[in-house]
Amino acid sequence: MEEQNKYIRFDWAMKRLLRDKANFSVLEGLLTTLLNEKITINKLLESESNQEDEYDKQNRVDLLAENDKGELFIIEVQNNTEYAYFQRMLFGTSKLITEYINRGQGYDHIRKIYSVNIVYFNLGNGTDVVYHGKTEFRGIHNGELLNLTPFQRQKFNVTAVSDLYPEYYILKVNDFNKWSKVPLEQWIYFLNTGDIPSDATAPGLKEAREKLRLER
Structure with missing residues (x-):
């Protein structure tokens, strides 16, 4: 690859260049491609929470964004192997839920959260490069999917119970080096x-x- 075609590593750019509002279109493109719907980022938020006390674990993420619908996006890049990374993802969304609801507010104010994890190590045991996780409730006896009532769908402006819960995306990018016409690939x-x-x-x-571009 010639020098003029080299680009800054995404994790470095995310910590610096992509925090500029003028460069939001790059992040919007990634999220739009991943979620298969148009994502518009309104602003970036503080990505390190305050500790309640000295024993409270801080929630430090690489980047935290809010879109025009008030949904939150955690974007993490992990270069080093971490065997408890699944639990780290869970902690990140759980901590964020509690940070963005005020005391006295009803549970209907809980924000929708997407956790996007770009990992450069072999996380778990699987052969795909992109994984999606969401929460569903199914009947033990008949396998029926538990749905929202019409009132709940109207009240929360969503169509499924899973829309109310955090969703997780894992991009295992380390071994993928084949150019494709598929946008996500x-x-x-x-x-x-x-x-x-x-x-x-x-x-x-x-x-x-x-x-x-690296030369810039």
Whole structure:
């Protein structure tokens, strides 16, 4: 790869360049591709919570964003092997839930949270490169999916119980080095190799090509 086609590592850019509102389009492109719906970031939020006391564990994440619907996005990049990373993901969303609801508010004020985890190590035992986790309740006897009532759907403006709970995405990018016409696979390729071929079509990669060029 020629020098003029090299790009800044995504984790470095996320801690610095992508915090600039002018560069939100890169993050929006990644989230839009991953969730398969248009995501518009309104602002970035403080990503380190205050400790209640000296024994309270802090919640420090790489990046915390809020979209135009008030939903929260935790974006983490993990380079080193961490055997308890699944629990770390759970802690991150759980802590955030409690931070963004005030004492005295009803539970209907709990925010929707997406946890996006870009990992550069072999997390768990699986062969796919992208995993999605969400919460559903099914009947033990008949396997029936527990749904919301019409009133709840109208009240919360969602269609399923899982829409009320945090959702998790794991991108295992370390071994993916095949260029593809599939937008999500294009993003995985970029996250692993740092290369953006000229025929990239995934949302956000065109902006990344301009904003993350190494020579700049």
